[in-house]
Amino acid sequence: MYQLTISLEQFLTEFWQKKPTIIKGGFANFQDPITAEELAGLTMEEEVDSRYVSNKDGKWIAEHGPFTEEKYASLEETNWSIIVQAANHWHQGAAELVEPFKAMPQWLFDDLMISYSVKDGGVGPHIDQYDVFIVQGSGKRHWRVGAKDEGQYVETNQHSALRQIEGFEAIIDQVLEPGDILYIPPGFPHDGFALEPSMSFSIGFRSPKEQELISNFADYILANDVGDVHLHKPKMKTQDNFGQISTSDLNSLTEMLLSSMEDEHRVNDFMGCLLSQSRHQLNIITPEPLWESEEVANHLLSGGSIEKVSGLRALYHEQDECIAYINGEVIKVSEEDNSIIKLLCGKQQLSVDDFPSGIAAANVSLLCELINKGYWYIDTE
Structure with a gap:
């Protein structure tokens, strides 16, 4: 069983969504919960969301799995990585690494992403919009983190699937060893590359954007056939200008728009349904025969x-x-x-x-x- 060497409560008070930091020895005597061979095996499965990224001679290549044994047999010894999203859905040992973070809200937890990189492998400088704890497994990886994005960073077009930025000045510049944890809040650019064959385990937390809430609430209203009524205003009056929207009509339409959101039970059900849906495929298998x-x-x-x-x-x-x-x-x-x-x-x-x-x-x-x-x-x- 994995156990943090720090107080998660104290960490949240001091660092959560405030500033990046490195927790040296965040896991004492850390052992990888999965081998590189097992991770490669997951990338061969159709259901698993996996990627291959290489950066040989400055040329970036990104491919989605599943991959084959022939693919791995053709790889060189440097400058590539394989990445598996939601590895906790598919590997029980990997899922145990999430346990120490379960004092955090489950609705906020996204997934455990695992990366295996050979020497000089990485995905380049980029910015994420979620909180992540990157646990260094076997091997060593050099990490750089920059100041929070305030619009000063420029995206490159090295590869459309990678969303990289041109570069940044580092406020953190260190080598992580097994058991070290790098925490990065949303909006801070970062770049890591392997100094030797190494494993990284990223525990990510992601909240929905305002756009997602609004869009999904609209879908929920349609799916549940709510608000299928038109504005009813029997006391309509004439007006001087044909093109005018009267304040009275605007208020009536606004009340229609807001009425669904003012229904506490409806909003509670919507939020519960939305937040309980995983962003990643689950290993759900219906039993045969069914149980009594x-x-x-x-x-x-x-x-x-x-x-x-x-x-x-x-x-x-x-x-x-x-x-x-x-x-x-x-x-x-x-x-x-x-x-x-x-x-x-x-x-x-x-x-x-x-x-x-x-x-x-x-x-x-x-x-x-x-x-x-x-x-x-x-x-x-």
Whole structure:
């Protein structure tokens, strides 16, 4: 089990979205949770989001996976990297690296990205709009971080898929060794390249943009057939200028626009559904044959456990513990059965010990439903 050598609470107070920093020895005696060979294996899978980036002789190449063994056999010894997004969805050992950061809100967590680079491999100077903790695994990597972007940086056209910038003056310029952590808030340019074959593990946190909230809320309104009404104004009056929008009409139309957002329950459901959807594909497999509630109950009572699919988001609102939002779906339970909501949203694994007062039939039925959706699973091997 990985454990941070710093207080996450103190770190958030001092650095979170304020300034970049390096935490030397952030993980003591750090060991890679995945090998370079296993990572390469993931890049060969169709479902996995992977990339290959090379920068030989100043020429940048970026390709998306899946890749083949022949691809790797043809590679040279320097100037390339492979990158896997959401590696925590596909590799259980890698997923354990996320555990020390679970004091952070799950809705904010994006994914664990893993990069393997040979000497001089990297993706070039660029700027991200999310918070990231870059954990150095085996090998060494040289990192430079610049001052926050205030419009002073210029994008290059080296490669359309890389969104690089021309360069920057470094405020951090250090070599990371195994267990060191580089934290970079949104908007700070950075550039890292391997000094030797090395692994990097990036734990990323990303909030939705205002544009995303507005766009997705509009989709939610349409999908739920809300507000399918026109302005009704029987006391219409004549006006002097045909092209004028009266203040009265503008106010009426504005009230129509804002009315949906003023419905607290509707907004809560929208936010829960939106924030519980992963940005990356999940390893969801529907069981065959489907489970029966009695089988699920017997499995738990005999000492078995139920595992949540890695990366699956299960959330609930602080003010309502009877509703869970799981992968964009709304799950409601009665008040007498609401203890299961916190368990579903707060634990990766469930066993009979999590139900000290016994497992209610309604809870067993819900667990069975979630297992049959592929959101939770029973390891039968």
